[in-house]
């Protein structure tokens with residue numbers, strides 16, 4: 031059963047003459063990681079804002095179609111309930127830091143305090159998250175004195191702290207080095223095992239191929255392709271529409287174009303290696 035479903039969604043920003051989102055339908059199930067991909071301006075963040083209810087609460091404009099959250103229309107939820115069900119880590123972590131807390135520890139605890147969670151429970155949860163997000167050494171630092179990448183990890187930890195069923199991450203690794211990026215993807219894997227719905231906007235396509243179960247490929251406001259990672263990320267149409275495919279997949283598609291045949295098109299180095307080993 032889908033936790034959240036978009037049914038024929040179209041959206042036009044205020045004062046715009048054309049729809050930015052055009053007839054998008056898709057479903058999201060628990061325990062799966064969804065990669066929302068597509069070139070700059072294709073509508074990924076706008077879709078996230080619709081799922082989270084920021085559109086039409088903050089951004090007005092014209093929204094058509096239906097968003098169902100657990101079979102109930104999104105607009106029937108009150109705003110606080112929605113905030114506890116859907117966590118959103120923004121593209122820019124600077125906008126996510128509360129600005130009212132003086133340490134990383136307090137920042138992660140902030141949302142839990144607002145929800146009235148008992149003190150012992152808050153301490154337990156924050157302690158776990160400091161380890162999970164490798165933030166222990168920064169616990170007593172001011173969030174504003176952190177690097178962009180450190181802020182990004184704190185912002186995401188604060189979202190995960192609230193234990194939402196759906197977690198939207200808009201480019202959570204944009205400011206992270208390769209090691210911290212790998213750490214975030216490990217956390218995404220843990221969230222998946224906890225049966226969350228993870229919706230990930232990400233340009234690092236090799237990692238998307240490795241970690242996402244399903245892909246939604248956006249182009250010019252439309253969902254042009256959707257399906258399993260293998261179905262979408264081995265489809266050359268993605269390239270024709272300005273999208274990206276994993277490096278190893280491109281290499282094999284090139285060989286197929288030259289007339290070679292393979293039982294499977296690989297999505298990652300491990301799969302490519304096993305195919306190439308068979309050729310020896």
Ligand SMILES: Nc1ncnc2c1ncn2[C@@H]1O[C@H](COP(=O)(O)OP(=O)(O)OP(=O)(O)O)[C@@H](O)[C@H]1O
Pocket residue numbers: 043044046050068069070071072073074075076077089
């Ligand atoms: N507040 C707004 N008012 C009018 N148009 C907007 C607004 N916000 C975004 N847009 C436009 O909507 C389109 C989709 O933007 P969106 O941010 O959803 O794309 P995206 O796929 O997330 O891009 P990126 O990969 O660069 O983050 C773009 O053409 C953008 O200029």
